[in-house]
Amino acid sequence: MFKQLKNIDTVARLQRLFNIVLMLVTAVVLCFGIYKSYDFADKAQNKVHILYNGKVLAAFTSDRKTNLPVELRDHIKTFHEDFFTLAPDDGQIDTSIRKALYLSDNSAKRVYDNLKEANYFNNLISGNINQQITVDSIRLDMNAYPWAFTCFATEKLIRATSTVTRRLVTTGKVSDLKTETDRNPHGFLIQAWEILENNDIPQSK
Known part of the structure; x- marks a missing residue:
């Protein structure tokens, strides 16, 4: 019986560890996604399209x-x-x-x-x-x-x-x-x- 309780406690600790690791990975992915979205939005603001001789060309503004x-x-x-x-x-x-x-x-x-x-x-x-x-x-x-x-x-x-x-x-x-x-x-x-x-x-x- 004690052995069974010990196994349950070990599984519970592993489950908590897994949940913590999962939350950390999710937070890292979320932060990376937010960073990339802001970076993409910033680049999009600095990018304009110019129509030249019937062709659309991309141009970038600068500070x-x-x-x-x-x-x-x-x-x-x-x-x-x-x-x-x-x-x-x-x-x-x-x-x-x-x-x-x-x-x-x-x-x-x-x-x-x-x-x-x-x-x-x-x-x-x-x-x-x-x-x-x-x-x-x-x-x-x-x-x-x-x-x-x-x-x-x-x-x-x-x-x-x-x-x-x-x-x-x-x-x-x-x-x-x-x-x-x-x-x-x-x-x-x-x-x-x-x-x-x-x-x-x-x-x-």
């Missing part, structure tokens, strides 16, 4: 922080191209400068006013000079906000008979407006902008 240096460089590059790429046409100059001023604060407006007062733009028109700029590199400091930058570019003044090449270096800071518009698609604002260097590059003979 802005990942692309922040790229967006900042593009904003700075666009500003400089709009400000310095000018044709000998007052309408084009006004349009291009206006586009640049939407990307910056009054520091760029002051530079524009100084150039205008010095008849810089009138001289471009009267001399039939095309001004072109190529942004060579942009140095960013991401360690402090607003983010400081230095832009290195090559500027060309193209006349009918000659071309003058200049080295252009500017500096400034960029702040985040946290609002994107058609005229400012990145939502950044260039501040404290100034031209450090704009000198002719001697032509090699």
Whole structure:
């Protein structure tokens, strides 16, 4: 009789152990299922479908922080191209400068006013000079906000008979407006902008 009771007690302990193990396994499976469902939902939110040439293509969005240096460089590059790429046409100059001023604060407006007062733009028109700029590199400091930058570019003044090449270096800071518009698609604002260097590059003979 005692032996039978002992067997029953052993079976009961095994049954409890089995139940505990089963509950632990169920909890692990449940937690894994919840984790995977959240992971799937997150990926689904970051996935968009684009119709291109009659084909549906999958594309993934990314966190802005990942692309922040790229967006900042593009904003700075666009500003400089709009400000310095000018044709000998007052309408084009006004349009291009206006586009640049939407990307910056009054520091760029002051530079524009100084150039205008010095008849810089009138001289471009009267001399039939095309001004072109190529942004060579942009140095960013991401360690402090607003983010400081230095832009290195090559500027060309193209006349009918000659071309003058200049080295252009500017500096400034960029702040985040946290609002994107058609005229400012990145939502950044260039501040404290100034031209450090704009000198002719001697032509090699």
